[in-house]
Amino acid sequence: MSELTVAIAKGRILDSFRVLWEGSVGHWPIPDTSRQLWFPPTGQSPGMLIARARDIATLVALGVADVGVVGLDVLREYPTPDVLEVADLEISQCRVVIAGTHTDWPEGPVRIATKYPRIADAFLKQHQIAGELVSLSGSLELAPVLGLASYIIDIVDTGRTLREHDLFEVSTIMASSARLIANPAHYYTKPEVQEFRDRMVCIRKGAPYANC
Amino acid sequence: MMHYLGEVPELQQWLNKNLQQYQLLVDLLTGLLDRGFYPVPTDPTGHQNFRMDHTLAIIDTLNRFPYREPNGPLKVFSTGPVYKPTSSQWTETVDVEILGGTPAESLALVDDLLLWLCRGATRPHLVVGNLASLHRALDAAGLTDLEITTVMSHLRNGNRVDAEALLANRVPASHRIFHTVAWSHFKTAGTFDLPPEYYSWLEKLTPLSDVSWDLASVGTWPYYDGLVFSLYGPNIGQPLIRGGQFRLALGGRSWQGIGFTVFVGAYEQFVQGVS
Numbered sequence: 001m002s003e004l005t006v007a008i009a010k011g012r013i014l015d016s017f018r019v020l021w022e023g024s025v026g027h028w029p030i031p032d033t034s035r036q037l038w039f040p041p042t043g044q045s046p047g048m049l050i051a052r053a054r055d056i057a058t059l060v061a062l063g064v065a066d067v068g069v070v071g072l073d074v075l076r077e078y079p080t081p082d083v084l085e086v087a088d089l090e091i092s093q094c095r096v097v098i099a100g101t102h103t104d105w106p107e108g109p110v111r112i113a114t115k116y117p118r119i120a121d122a123f124l125k126q127h128q129i130a131g132e133l134v135s136l137s138g139s140l141e142l143a144p145v146l147g148l149a150s151y152i153i154d155i156v157d158t159g160r161t162l163r164e165h166d167l168f169e170v171s172t173i174m175a176s177s178a179r180l181i182a183n184p185a186h187y188y189t190k191p192e193v194q195e196f197r198d199r200m201v202c203i204r205k206g207a208p209y210a211n212c
Numbered sequence: 213m214m215h216y217l218g219e220v221p222e223l224q225q226w227l228n229k230n231l232q233q234y235q236l237l238v239d240l241l242t243g244l245l246d247r248g249f250y251p252v253p254t255d256p257t258g259h260q261n262f263r264m265d266h267t268l269a270i271i272d273t274l275n276r277f278p279y280r281e282p283n284g285p286l287k288v289f290s291t292g293p294v295y296k297p298t299s300s301q302w303t304e305t306v307d308v309e310i311l312g313g314t315p316a317e318s319l320a321l322v323d324d325l326l327l328w329l330c331r332g333a334t335r336p337h338l339v340v341g342n343l344a345s346l347h348r349a350l351d352a353a354g355l356t357d358l359e360i361t362t363v364m365s366h367l368r369n370g371n372r373v374d375a376e377a378l379l380a381n382r383v384p385a386s387h388r389i390f391h392t393v394a395w396s397h398f399k400t401a402g403t404f405d406l407p408p409e410y411y412s413w414l415e416k417l418t419p420l421s422d423v424s425w426d427l428a429s430v431g432t433w434p435y436y437d438g439l440v441f442s443l444y445g446p447n448i449g450q451p452l453i454r455g456g457q458f459r460l461a462l463g464g465r466s467w468q469g470i471g472f473t474v475f476v477g478a479y480e481q482f483v484q485g486v487s
Binding site: 061063064083088183186 | 298337372377392445447
């Protein structure tokens with residue numbers, strides 16, 4: 001697997017991926033205080049490329065990285081048909097929810113703030129809700145507090161941030177976790193890619209690779 | 213002092229690259245013309261949409277002529293870029309279609325073309341799937357028609373995780389049918405009943421290409437209904453060729469055939485051995 005390059009989304013996924021990496025590949029290449037974003041393959045260990053979550057699928061589709069690790073929420077918001085989703089790594093589990101200042105289902109024309117306009121639009125169409133989307137890139141919890149929107153569609157882990165802003169979950173739109181994606185050409189032509197996938201799945205199941 | 217533009221090294225390098233690309237394109241088109249294929253011009257912006265697929269554009273053009281049952285396969289091609297809406301990119305392609313004729317006739321023609329396209333270059337890798345076999349396998353696993361449609365849709369979008377999960381709900385070990393298998397192993401295992409012409413088709417290709425069987429490979433387009441295939445080159449992150457057998461109804465007529473798209477940029481890397 002020494003020739004493999006893995007692209008990983010910054011943040012929560014990177015932190016939780018470390019356990020899978022160390023269990024299946026070995027040495028974690030990133031020093032604790034490092035801000036380096038590119039760690040070339042070493043001969044014993046695959047290379048690692050750290051990027052923004054929404055860029056991971058593009059890097060894999062273009063073949064810059066052989067495989068990538070990215071949240072399902074990001075894959076659904078920025079669909080890239082030129083990658084294969086090959087494993088659910090079951091780490092960084094979270095949900096995309098609609099939340100508001102109360103638990104009532106949105107009725108009539110409502111304004112919804114979100115950083116997931118594609119997922120939100122599909123949700124509104126599916127439930128025939130007349131909604132206007134306000135596209136924000138962060139701090140969505142402020143939108144209802146400031147009167148910008150009565151609801152938000154955002155990602156939730158424990159729900160603590162919602163509670164701290166007196167917001168309530170109305171409904172879960174989708175469950176999300178980190179997915180392993182692969183460049184189709186490399187998936188078929190580099191045996192290391194399928195081996196990497198199998199190793200990750202085995203570690204996730206808690207089984208040694210040899211017996212998995 | 214004024215320089216002749218050709219003396220500027222960066223410009224000369226760029227011109228040389230263009231020259232190579234056009235030479236390759238000319239070689240491709242000459243090879244098709246030599247093999248009796250007819251060019252069909254298609255509109256890159258027809259029906260108020262950018263062209264994403266040549267097949268529909270070719271058939272749409274052919275539909276404008278009075279219909280007569282063809283005596284043997286009709287061999288046509290179209291050239292020009294196709295648009296990818298998700299990345300807002302245009303990709304230069306040559307699209308080859310063999311319409312009508314028997315499956316054996318069409319496959320023999322595809323064989324000839326693939327062997328010609330793979331000649332003299334680094335050994336490529338052909339990945340083959342079959343939608344009819346997949347449909348039968350899903351049916352045998354007890355999936356409903358709606359579930360089969362959902363699995364097909366997931367696979368077409370590259371989502372093997374949800375396709376496997378849906379299948380595993382019914383038959384826990386059944387996700388193994390999505391494992392990629394080397395053709396040499398597959399043909400002896402004989403897990404799926406394939407028409408004999410598929411076996412002879414793939415056997416002829418094995419001297420020039422590694423061949424894998426992957427039931428999860430379903431092609432890009434919903435009109436594929438039989439054999440689908442993709443050709444990949446070593447260390448090239450894009451497919452060189454993608455295609456398959458199809459059946460589609462358009463303009464009140466039913467068309468069946470086999471076709472494939474050559475992605476010129478990736479194919480150029482393959483021919484030149486550039487990684």
